[in-house]
Structures are given as structure tokens and as C-alpha cells.
Amino acid sequence: MKSPDAAIKQFGNTITAADLKKQLYIVAGPGMEGRETGTAGQRKAADYIRDQFKAFGLQPGANGEWFQYYSLFQDVLESSQINIGGTNYEFAKDFYASLKDSKSESLTVNNTVLAGYADKPLQGNYKGKAVVFLQDAPQPGMRRRMNPVDQVKDVVKDAKVVMFVMNNSSMANISRIADRLKRSGLYMGQADEQESQNVYFISETMAAAIFGQAAFDTYKASPKESLKSLESKTPLEIELKKKTDETKSSNVLGYLEGTDKKDEIVFITAHYDHLGTHDGQIYYGADDDGSGTVSVIEMAQAFTEAKKAGHGPRRSMVFMTVSGEEKGLLGSRYYTEHPIYPLEKTVVDLNIDMVGRVDPAKVADTNYIYIIGDDKLSSELRPISEAANKITNLELDYKYNDPNDPNRFYYRSDHYMFAQHNIPIIFYFNGVHEDYHKPTDTVDKIHYELMAKRAQLVFYTAWEIANREDKLPVDRHEK
Ligand SMILES: [Zn+2]
Missing domain, CATH: 3.40.630.10 (Zn peptidases)
Known part of the structure; x- marks a missing residue:
């Protein structure tokens, strides 16, 4: 043996x-x-x-x-556009949103507020409004920057829509990754019914269309510490439609x-x-x-x-x-x-x-x-x-x-x-x-x-x- x-x-x-x-x-x-x-x-x-x-x-x-x-x-985009004062802007070209974190919506907003920078959001009454934030350009050697959504979440509770302005050079590349933006990653377990408002990342061109080119340029050039909020009555028509496979x-x-x-x-x-x-x-x-x-x-x-x-x-x-x-x-x-x-x-x-x-x-x-x-x-x-x-x-x-x-x-x-x-x-x-x-x-x-x-x-x-x-x-x- x-x-x-x-x-x-x-x-x-x-x-x-x-x-x-x-x-x-x-x-x-x-x-x-x-x-x-x-x-x-x-x-x-x-x-x-x-x-x-x-x-x-x-x-x-x-x-x-x-x-x-x-x-x-997996969430798949069916259609999405934002119309600013009569001009249409396209998803994955002029703006984007995280599909998994967004709900389907179709709404009109008549009051938009530019409320400073994401890391220093200005307080205000944003009930029923769209609130827009700027972001600092990433500094060389900086660790990945904090999620801007987390930075503003205490300020925007009543807002109807939240937007972050992306600089034109980062927006220039997004059409190349359009397929990835129009389809979420695979995830497990049905997503919870989205309760908070949708968050859109928009181009500087769109921000200028909302607030006026000159006013937006002046705002961007102003020292961060002295900024006050800037309002616009330009109507925004926002539409996002997705399905879940x-x-x-x-x-x-x-x-x-x-x-x-x-x-x-x-x-x-x-x-x-x-x-x-x-x-x-x-x-x-x-x-x-x-x-x-x-x-x-x-x-x-x-x-x-x-x-x-x-x-x-x-x-x-x-x-x-x-x-x-x-x-x-x-x-x-x-x-x-x-x-x-x-x-x-x-x-x-x-x-x-x-x-x-x-x-x-x-x-x-x-x-x-x-x-x-x-x-x-x-x-x-x-x-x-x-x-x-x-x-x-x-x-x-x-x-x-x-x-x-x-x-x-x-x-x-x-x-x-x-x-x-x-x-x-x-x-x-x-x-x-x-x-x-x-x-x-x-x-x-x-x-x-x-x-x-x-x-x-x-x-x-x-x-x-x-x-x-x-x-x-x-x-x-x-x-
Ligand atoms: Zn492996």
C-alpha cells in the first residue's frame, strides 16, 4: 500500500x-x-x-x-436634449449625464442660477430652479478631485436640476466616448427609484447661452472669493429618456x-x-x-x-x-x-x-x-x-x-x-x-x-x- x-x-x-x-x-x-x-x-x-x-x-x-x-x-439612452432659448444641444456632444444616476424626465425651467464653484457653492433659495456650478481646472499633481455632486449636495436639495460647467477642452473629447456615455456599465440589482434631481455636465458654450457670453466671461474671470450668484430667465427645456435592459x-x-x-x-x-x-x-x-x-x-x-x-x-x-x-x-x-x-x-x-x-x-x-x-x-x-x-x-x-x-x-x-x-x-x-x-x-x-x-x-x-x-x-x- x-x-x-x-x-x-x-x-x-x-x-x-x-x-x-x-x-x-x-x-x-x-x-x-x-x-x-x-x-x-x-x-x-x-x-x-x-x-x-x-x-x-x-x-x-x-x-x-x-x-x-x-x-x-444596463441603462441605455433613448434620447436626450437640452434646448436653451430655442437652440438645441445634444447629449454626448454638448453635454452628458451619468445614465445610471439619472431618471427619465421632460421639464421646462424658467429660472437658472449660476452659484459659484462646486467646492465653494453659494447658498440660496433654489426651489424649482436649475443651479449651475463652475469647477476649477484640475491642478497638476492633484489627486483625483472630489465628486462635485457630493460637494454641492447640501446646497441644492430643493433645486429642480443641477448642472456643472465643463471646460471646452474636456468637452471636445466626449463625442469620442459617446458609446460609453449612451450605455451604462452592467450593474446588479435594480437601481433604486431616483429621488434626487438629475445632474448634467454642460459645455461652456451652453453656459454662455444661458447667462449671455459677456456676463459668463466676466463671472469666470472674477475672483472666486467675491462671487455672488447670477440669475437667468432664459427658458431651458430638458429632456432625457432612458430604458433599462x-x-x-x-x-x-x-x-x-x-x-x-x-x-x-x-x-x-x-x-x-x-x-x-x-x-x-x-x-x-x-x-x-x-x-x-x-x-x-x-x-x-x-x-x-x-x-x-x-x-x-x-x-x-x-x-x-x-x-x-x-x-x-x-x-x-x-x-x-x-x-x-x-x-x-x-x-x-x-x-x-x-x-x-x-x-x-x-x-x-x-x-x-x-x-x-x-x-x-x-x-x-x-x-x-x-x-x-x-x-x-x-x-x-x-x-x-x-x-x-x-x-x-x-x-x-x-x-x-x-x-x-x-x-x-x-x-x-x-x-x-x-x-x-x-x-x-x-x-x-x-x-x-x-x-x-x-x-x-x-x-x-x-x-x-x-x-x-x-x-x-x-x-x-x-x-
Ligand atoms: Zn482577473
């Missing part, structure tokens, strides 16, 4: 460079169209992952189904039942969505996160093979690939807010996001992986991870685990949603590179041997957590 150690290695070694490569050429191939959430490419990828899980002998992991569906919404996306869950501790669950995750196809170019996302997706697929196979050979895990395992990551960790957020397995019984989430490439800073010795978040919630996770690495012998680089690191990678992938619920996590990551989020993140640039080693590290770590006597403790609280 083999020692348990030998058994572990026998199954760890089924995760090979050749198998990962075969999988990745499909998952990050042209047929998947860049896997953008809410598109046909994403759905094809989901079907493919399900078919793999099924073929290995996993069970559907989402209450008897393979997919956990969730709804996503709904689309569905899914997380894919495969379940492997444990033995004597089957109520406790070990999660292994990666996001299978990427950026899609734009202007005829496919964003393949081979590293981001095709690499994590195929690692999860190969690990699912290794653990099911082990179980068939009589070495099934004591705890149950869920192999979950999520969508919506590139849109703001939506799929993992949905899962952790609508968990299928009790979160208090969820022992760990090992999340893999980009493990196939090499950080330019690491070319001298590529035998590494960045480990993030492993010491934040459980004191025993790092020792387990380091012991597992005795087999794989990678350099475990904790550089990005530093809470002061400006990249803040800890907050930037799906494990973070689990950590928010007090579930210990490890985030496996190779760092960014020149092809990050570009169409050139392709399968030919992946280091398959290295990726296999990294996936094996996750496998051995998961094996120990799934099989050890004691549940991984949650004894630290660094979120």
Missing part, C-alpha cells in the same frame, strides 16, 4: 502542462469571443466548463443545477461530496469572464483569467480521480468559476450574498486569478508566485500553504500582501467577497504584465510548466485543508 504522501503526489501530478494547455487553447481561443459577461461568448465558456465538470463526475453544485444565474442591468449571467458550480466532514466546504475559484470583443478585436484573456479557469478545471479532475481511487476528500469541495469579475466582482458578490452552501461552513476560498505569466520584475527567476491574503483571517493558513509548497518549491512572494502596497490587489479579485464574510482566503497571482487587459493576452505567451506547478501548489494546499482533522480556524480579523 502506498503512503498517503505518494497518493497525493500521484494525483497532483495529473495536473500537467500539456492538459492545461489543451484546455486553455479552448477557453481562451477565438471561439469564446473574449468571454464578456452577458454575451454569447461568456455563455459558451460556461457551457464548456460545465461539460468538463460533468465529464469528470462532479455533481451540479447550485441546488441541483450547474449554473447559479443572476440578473444584470436586463441580461442574465451565471457562475458555474461543480460539487464533490466529502466523506466524514462533508458538511464543511472547501472552495476553489477563478473568474471565467473577460473583456469580450471590441472594434473587431478579441480580448482573449489567456492569463486573465483563462489560466485560473483551466487550473480550476484540472484540479476538479485531479480531485475526482482521487475520489474514484478511494482517496476522496473528507470535506466537500466546490469548484466554482464566476462571471462578472471584470465588471466589478459581480458574480462572486452575488454568490456570497446568495450562498448555496452556508458561509459559516465554508472553510476557505482558494482563488486563482492570473497564474500563467511572469512579472517583468521576475524574469531573472520565474519560479515564483505572489501569495496575497493568506495571513489575514487564519493563523494556520500560511503554514499549510508553505508546507504544501515543500512539494512544488516555488518562491512564495508576499510582496503584494503588504496592506500599504498601492496596487491593493487584495481588494481586486473574487476572494475578497469571501473574506468580507470572514472566510479565510488565498489569492494566487503572477502580477501584471504588458499584455494585461489587452487583446495580446494570448495562449502562446503562457508558461505552461510554471502554471502547472502553481496549480499544483493550490491543489496540495486544498488537499490538506480538505483532509486535515481540524477545521481551519478563523482567529484573525484583518479585512
